[in-house]
Amino acid sequence: MSKNVFSFGGGTSDGDGKMKDTLGGKGAGLAEMCRAGLPVPPGFTIATHVCNIYFDNKKKIPAAIEKEVDAALAKLEQQFGKKLGDANDPMLLSVRSGAKFSMPGMMNTILNLGLNDVTTAGLAAKSGNERFAYDCYRRFIQMFGEVALEIEMEHFDHIFDARKAKAKVKSDADLTAIDLKAIIVDYKKLVKKETKKDFAEDPREQLSLAVGAVFGSWWNPKAGYYRKMEKIPDDIGTAANVQAMVFGNMGDTSATGVGFTRDPGSGEKVFYGEFLVNAQGEDVVAGIRTPLPINELRDVLPEAYDQLVEITTSLEKTYKDMQDFEFTIEDKKLYMLQTRNGKRTGPASVRIAVGMVEEGMITKSEAIMRVAPAQLDQLLHPVFDPKTIKELVKVTTGISASPGAAVGRAAFSSEDAVRLSAGGPVLLIRKETTPDDIHGMDVSKGILTAIGGKSSHAAVVARGMGRPCVVGAGEIRIDEKKQQFTAVVGGKEITVNEGEWVSLDGTTGEVFLGQAKTSSPDLTHDYIGKFMSWTDEFRGKFGVRANADIPRDAQVARQFGAEGIGLCRTEHMFFAEDRLPIVQKMILAKDEASRRAALDELLPHQRSDFAGLFTAMDGYPVVIRTLDPPLHEFLPKREELMVANAVLPFADAKKKKEISKDFNIPVKNLKKDLPALLHRVEELHEFNPMLGHRGCRLGVTYPEITEMQARAIFEAAAEVSKKGVKVLPEVMIPLIGSVEEFENQKAIVDRVAGEVFKKAKKKVHYMVGTMIEIPRAALTADRVAASAEFFSFGTNDLTQTTMGLSRDDYTKFQKEYETAKIFKADPFAVLDQEGVGKLVKFAVDAGRAARPTLEVGICGEHGGEPSSVQFCHKVGMDYVSCSPYRVPIARLAAAQGAIMAGGGGSDTNRTA
């Protein structure tokens, strides 16, 4: 039989820091700290696989394992020098969860285990602090009752609050030992009433129940939700860590705290954390009392502080990463309770990685691998536009807990946040958050709490999610029931109700009323530039382009490091207010001549757009896609026209005016023009527009459209080229299903290019290629590549067609599909490598076999999603293209892909 229980303590341990699979993160950390000779209260870890055994065994720990626990307990008692259940000097235990991956606050913890009427009396006598002992006891009954016996917390709160009222005290700390004893009596009655059994006085029985409760919490709904969100497997289970209790709440020479070896918000190399004197650890983490900055510990308990700094600095060196640690000081003696690689914001992630490279702790490739692309995203969050923010009323300044600016409508519960988020951005505003709020935080743009510090639940989770967050905003009063908060501004009380706009700055802690404008993030920090330059070095020739339709976006894209435009959607130019009427005229044209006349009107607009794009991308390629959407998208909706047309005979003057405005038809012409417009829209109506008359199919049926667009492209290219701009146009034909379609369109493009260049007396090198977005194009890629000079995978549509899944309609059953675990991820966010990816790989290989110089890229939204970017690198694409704001993420993901493939830059020069 394999080992199930692993002891640690007294400078040795059964396990070590590498055994996270078996011991979980916390258990491995404790084992490692023990081995390193650090002051860790002794204990033992029941392995993660026992969690599965527990569930397979009808939620019982098998007797054989209980025997191993007995043995470990005996060893622990021997090392700690106290015994569980000792009437005079009882050892108390903590029982904590600890999975391989950190899941802060998601699972159960039980503290002060081992107390009963007898041992509590002993503890009181031994500590000389009766109040402390009975406070521990009532905490234990409450926690054990909730967690192991599943009694609703509110029942305990009710008893506790009733006693406080009776004793006429406001603070918990003001309750006397007598009050606490009375509470304990009532608690026990509650337990009897709810469980039909007496409270378990036997400490060993308490232990078994507590371990079971910890395992049981693996399948908490909130833990399941967190795992899904963080993509943690369901079947790895949690360990249970049983450890001798030390007490930070034994008076003013005791304290407890948490900290980081560097600032997890900024990444700055400063000792960072919080502590509370005379408190137990849960008080700090739960955010109930607002703790003090850790550097103040130096004044309170200087020796313990120095030892803490020394230990944690050494831990960071051992683990080569920023440590997140917990400690308790029991009567001046420091105990380390936990250490782990700390969670951090995106900026901190980058800054720490860069710092550690510069300090010689890690290599550049390690630094690159250490920053999750999603974290980099946080650097790219918009900040408030400094001008407009000044015009808003500042309500308060809280504690900045997760950086970035967020704007949204106020929601006062997670349920409300979910509901409101369907209609637009939401801010979640809570007194404090609990793990039950995960789903509300997930849908919110930002989080604001009234209490709690930088280590509070809200702060930790928000940073992990990359959501801007302000905590401890104590000046506002939140009434969650009334769904409002009040604040005093300039001497006046103002009330903010559900649905009103609020803006918050997670970097400064400021909270404003109203809807602030945001502007582009600042990527000019030295360390960011350095980090990004390393990613470029490692990704090598693998390019990153941006999808941009207008010159302004192209400029932003360049700033983010885009090396060209991978997709310019010309129809976005068609939708501009001054152009749409011309486009409509073109569509409604009765013959080719009048269609051409309308196209002639459009030509100069398109030309000047292209000139702008070429200029912004001087020296870089610009891929321009010819018109893609079905023409009816440019006209009013069919059903709206049908309704207006049906109502018209009954319409009074007001209604007629309304209809006239809706469809831009003068009232006097309505009777004639409305049915005519409806008729044309009916002609264009499609049952499945996604699979309809669009893409190159438009170009085949209306060659004059392709012709106009090609003319605009080449006239612009010739024009700016004459001004010295280096122009690299790539004309992309969309929705190709066969090489015949491609050749039909290419012939037009080539002919027009020849005509334009001849007239302009200027030749510009260009390519004609195609989007691969229909399975048939991928399947016949060899033939297509014989004619096409480049491929760009349009994975949005390729996903729709390959999976037979309409992106617009998929949401109707997406939830059920996720619940049934049919799709591991949203296939429109993360490229489906098994299905769609197989086609992509096939097409790349077949295309390159037919034309070795074939340029291959991706321009679907997957081009900015890290795992998809790495897939594109793996199958040998030349570049990815994504939205400008995702360019840095793609650069990083590409570098990571290159490193994983064993290629990329050099680690020989460890510092920049």
Place this chain on the structure above:
Amino acid sequence: MSKNVFSFGGGTSDGDGKMKDTLGGKGAGLAEMCRAGLPVPPGFTIATHVCNIYFDNKKKIPAAIEKEVDAALAKLEQQFGKKLGDANDPMLLSVRSGAKFSMPGMMNTILNLGLNDVTTAGLAAKSGNERFAYDCYRRFIQMFGEVALEIEMEHFDHIFDARKAKAKVKSDADLTAIDLKAIIVDYKKLVKKETKKDFAEDPREQLSLAVGAVFGSWWNPKAGYYRKMEKIPDDIGTAANVQAMVFGNMGDTSATGVGFTRDPGSGEKVFYGEFLVNAQGEDVVAGIRTPLPINELRDVLPEAYDQLVEITTSLEKTYKDMQDFEFTIEDKKLYMLQTRNGKRTGPASVRIAVGMVEEGMITKSEAIMRVAPAQLDQLLHPVFDPKTIKELVKVTTGISASPGAAVGRAAFSSEDAVRLSAGGPVLLIRKETTPDDIHGMDVSKGILTAIGGKSSHAAVVARGMGRPCVVGAGEIRIDEKKQQFTAVVGGKEITVNEGEWVSLDGTTGEVFLGQAKTSSPDLTHDYIGKFMSWTDEFRGKFGVRANADIPRDAQVARQFGAEGIGLCRTEHMFFAEDRLPIVQKMILAKDEASRRAALDELLPHQRSDFAGLFTAMDGYPVVIRTLDPPLHEFLPKREELMVANAVLPFADAKKKKEISKDFNIPVKNLKKDLPALLHRVEELHEFNPMLGHRGCRLGVTYPEITEMQARAIFEAAAEVSKKGVKVLPEVMIPLIGSVEEFENQKAIVDRVAGEVFKKAKKKVHYMVGTMIEIPRAALTADRVAASAEFFSFGTNDLTQTTMGLSRDDYTKFQKEYETAKIFKADPFAVLDQEGVGKLVKFAVDAGRAARPTLEVGICGEHGGEPSSVQFCHKVGMDYVSCSPYRVPIARLAAAQGAIMAGGGGSDTNRTA
């Protein structure tokens, strides 16, 4: 230089019967007949490749080839013993087209070439028949003018009719030589006026122009249309056959005719054909005079008749196929002008093939390969229901020209037929048809003409097309201008206008007023059963199933030889009048409980349907697909509801009643229920329903639907199985994209099966498999096959998704795509082997690799299309499934596929 001109005559020839590529069908036949020593007027063939040279050379025959023509002409003159342009005894020539594949009437012919003022006088003197000579001359000028000089026929007709009027004669035959001379004078004036040149009197110049005109006719629009219809390549060109003229119009000992060695309508082994005394060949073929049956020739010219029978019988033996021949008797001397494998109806095709096997002329596999699957289709045309046809008024009985019953609305021109055919079935009714009517005949269900015989254009083309056809219905008067025909029935004149229903029986020649009911064709003929049994022998294990949704269809399918049901679409059961309200109740249900209640109501209906199917298919498998279409298909249309809802506030009582009726909502409830219904329909609305919430996605979100269907299947199976019926249910899950979806649904099916069998105390063997109709399913076929026991390719949807092409919207640009030659065939009719086929093959291979016993079939409409069936055989499917009426076609196509693959039955036993 390769040889361009091939002489034949006098018992020898440069070419032979195998050289169809070079000489065309007619030229090869003439060469072969000469070699066989048959009496053929000598001549020469200008090769098919010269046609392309002619077009490449700006429509001129190169001088070098003209020299070859000179040489061949000299040889011909020598053989025939007369000279072209001889003033005393001129040789006349025919110049005819002749491509590799027969294209009857599609291209040009010029007869009597070589006549001019001088030679006509010589011909008159030599023949002693002035009228004959000048009739030839005027015919020549007219034909040459039309064909070589492109002068409108009506100008000639105008002159001719004017002279007839002046001469006060009704029949052409009554015109005297003087009349004809006058006509010739006017004809020449016309030529001068239209071409600004004198009529070419030089016979050699006439010859060059005529050969050019024959080549030029290759690109006639009607020839192009015919090639497209018959899938004849554009680039093979036509030969030009120049042959000495012999005259069937030299008096009463001369005749001309056409014939077949067997009846091309029935396949019966009888000498079959028609002739006219004192006529030129064109008179017979053009259907202007109604000819006599060929057996009457025995009485008129017995020696020539006997020689004709002997020669054609021997030709049939030589070519091992029924011959279609042309002959002319010039003053009792028989000349063979043409022989070729004759076109025939479907039934004739089968009967001839079977007959020839029985006569030991061909093998069984040859017989199978000789019947085109499309011809077999003609056997399957419905016939009139004998009861209902009695109630219709019979207008007339014409000549039965192409078998089968047809019902449609009357159209009196090809243009009208095309227009009307958009709205439903059409019959084309013409005095006579010409090659210009091809497109009209193509869109019509049947053809009726007033004049012409079994060899008329209408008859020949209709048989080739498999369209029922009645010709020579002389009792009706057709007024094409007024778009009506009149007939006298029971002494009363009745008028039938455009758009009125007419029914005709191409087998009996009967024509009825009104819309007859049709019933299944009779496949009980001995020779059909024999032939089909041979196909079964050769296709071996490759199965043919039918798509059938209701027991009645299943019975029809069995009669046609279906070996099971390959697709039962359960939703077709849902649409039945008595069930739709229950289905709607199910969809509108507010919760699972009421949805289940509605499903419980549906259960007995489904169960009894399945019981019927199982019983009809006793011993054969029945593949039942679970619910496939999106639920909104069962509800009223969204836009109609929107309009009704918008109009409701203004509606008067009448309008309200209308709305109430439209949506089946009582008037008093409209205000409440109409918006509610609209709301639900809005909820279900999809942008791309084809890619939406349908197929297995319904089963995943509403497992209770799958559950009900599975219950109905297994309860029915257990029930009829107890009665001794052998039941082989195969439950098919539609629209699978991933194995996870499949397993989700399979679990439900298996669970329900277990429950039902336990309760019924009866186990039935069943399979659970899936439709492969989404590219992703094909791409992951290995994983899907690990769980699925069978695949059935749903190539309708697989074509839509693989090509990104909506079947419903494709028609909007289908024409342009065909014109631009982007698709070679309609991909929804003929499987796109290059694209979709690649996926199919991949999935078959991957599926079989994962599960060697995997059953694989096809149930898309391609399952009844011959080339697609052969593809399915080639990639190793187990069966195809198609509509019941196409089962015999699929059986034949499968056998042909097996023979082409070198497998199948045995040819050792030549007769059955």
